[in-house]
Amino acid sequence: MGDKKFSSKIGFILSAAGSAVGLGNLWRFPYLAAKYGGGTFLLIYLILTVTFGFSMMLTEIAIGRKTGKSILGAYGALNKKFKFIGYLSGLVPVIIFPYYCVIGGWVLKYMATFIAGESEKAVSADYFTGFITGTAQPVAFLFVFLAATAVIVAFGVQKGIEKANKLLMPILVVMMVLVAVYGLTVPGALEGLVYYLKPDFGKFSFNAVAAAVGQLFYSLSLAMGIMVTYGSYMKKEDNIETCVKQIEIFDTGVAFLAGLVIIPTVFTFNGDKQSLLTSGPSLMFITLPKVFSNMRLGWLVGIVFFILVFFAALTSSISLMETIVAMVEEKTGWKRVTACIVTGLFSFALALPSALGFGALSGVNIIGMSFLDFFDFISNSVLMPIVALLMCIFVGYFLKTSAIAEEISESESFKRRKLYDVIIKYVAPVFLVIILITSILSSFKIISL
Numbered sequence: 001m002g003d004k005k006f007s008s009k010i011g012f013i014l015s016a017a018g019s020a021v022g023l024g025n026l027w028r029f030p031y032l033a034a035k036y037g038g039g040t041f042l043l044i045y046l047i048l049t050v051t052f053g054f055s056m057m058l059t060e061i062a063i064g065r066k067t068g069k070s071i072l073g074a075y076g077a078l079n080k081k082f083k084f085i086g087y088l089s090g091l092v093p094v095i096i097f098p099y100y101c102v103i104g105g106w107v108l109k110y111m112a113t114f115i116a117g118e119s120e121k122a123v124s125a126d127y128f129t130g131f132i133t134g135t136a137q138p139v140a141f142l143f144v145f146l147a148a149t150a151v152i153v154a155f156g157v158q159k160g161i162e163k164a165n166k167l168l169m170p171i172l173v174v175m176m177v178l179v180a181v182y183g184l185t186v187p188g189a190l191e192g193l194v195y196y197l198k199p200d201f202g203k204f205s206f207n208a209v210a211a212a213v214g215q216l217f218y219s220l221s222l223a224m225g226i227m228v229t230y231g232s233y234m235k236k237e238d239n240i241e242t243c244v245k246q247i248e249i250f251d252t253g254v255a256f257l258a259g260l261v262i263i264p265t266v267f268t269f270n271g272d273k274q275s276l277l278t279s280g281p282s283l284m285f286i287t288l289p290k291v292f293s294n295m296r297l298g299w300l301v302g303i304v305f306f307i308l309v310f311f312a313a314l315t316s317s318i319s320l321m322e323t324i325v326a327m328v329e330e331k332t333g334w335k336r337v338t339a340c341i342v343t344g345l346f347s348f349a350l351a352l353p354s355a356l357g358f359g360a361l362s363g364v365n366i367i368g369m370s371f372l373d374f375f376d377f378i379s380n381s382v383l384m385p386i387v388a389l390l391m392c393i394f395v396g397y398f399l400k401t402s403a404i405a406e407e408i409s410e411s412e413s414f415k416r417r418k419l420y421d422v423i424i425k426y427v428a429p430v431f432l433v434i435i436l437i438t439s440i441l442s443s444f445k446i447i448s449l
């Protein structure tokens, strides 16, 4: 199929950036930055991005392009004994995709609420609780979000994924800049800006580094098979090294902008620093609607904001679904549309417990967690660090980094070859063990990140 390649370098970069830029950038990065000393955190994050993040992403894309296979086949094609890494990695999107669509549905609900002019309703925390503890609504919004993803993926790599990302990603950036600029004009916002940008080196700590590594890893969509899959659609003449740089600039730029949008605006809200220390759903669906309602033209800011969050979530869920569909196609030989319908229905069924986990099924807990939290825990805190660690060991000590370097040099010479070697063999494994331990401990609230 001719369609199974990105048609242009920019199409590839925007699609990979579309995957990278997601809810993590919007609802976790600003919170971590606020918590760990603003500029200090930004600095740590930046250094890690150009070293650790760079090497990990480079490896995944190179593995994909070298083998031209889905995540299931890719590792086996390089070395039969390590085929299992592909299977383990392939499991991650199968687990994440369903619950990601549940959250995508929540975003859709808020977007609809704001567009319908009912932003005032969203101000009370009960509105959110009422919504997620319901039955029909969370399931209906989940369905619409999942169906939208499936339709785009069904159109294929060029006509679906590439087209959608080329359209949505630039709009997302423009909207973010607008909201950030407007937010900064609100009285009191500048104080928040200073808080965000001024380094507070007193907050430099082991936890800050651990949190930054974990965030970066998730934000770049690593260890989910996504970058391997997208890499397999990349042309040989495109330079992987420059693409990775640009994807990282995009992802970090959006995370930085998210901080610019969220920290100063939340600051204007009674100068309430405490509200900054929430992340995740409560920041997005409870704190922010409150902040918007206190702002002049807040309803409009809310509309633009939730549309951009929707775009960010959609382009990420596209990459998740594509990774699953590529596996299904490779294993069954089905046509793309069939693979999409089957994957869509299967994922919808798997998503139901997460969608109903706060309402009808709220009595059911797994190791003390709701379904959604449990799936999130298994994939993000356990499987992903393990997959990435195995990948580094495999590439560093069995396949050898020269094989990756060869793939990178297909177009131009590999500039950061030496740095890459050291990171994959020594630095990344240490970081990954740290992520694994800290994220498990923080999931059980033994430490707080």
Ligand code: PHE
Pocket: 019, 020, 021, 022, 023, 024, 025, 096, 100, 218, 219, 220, 221, 224, 316, 317, 319, 320
């Ligand atoms: N990278 C995304 C983010 O920062 C997370 C993500 C992408 C999760 C794709 C799943 C799939 O939010």
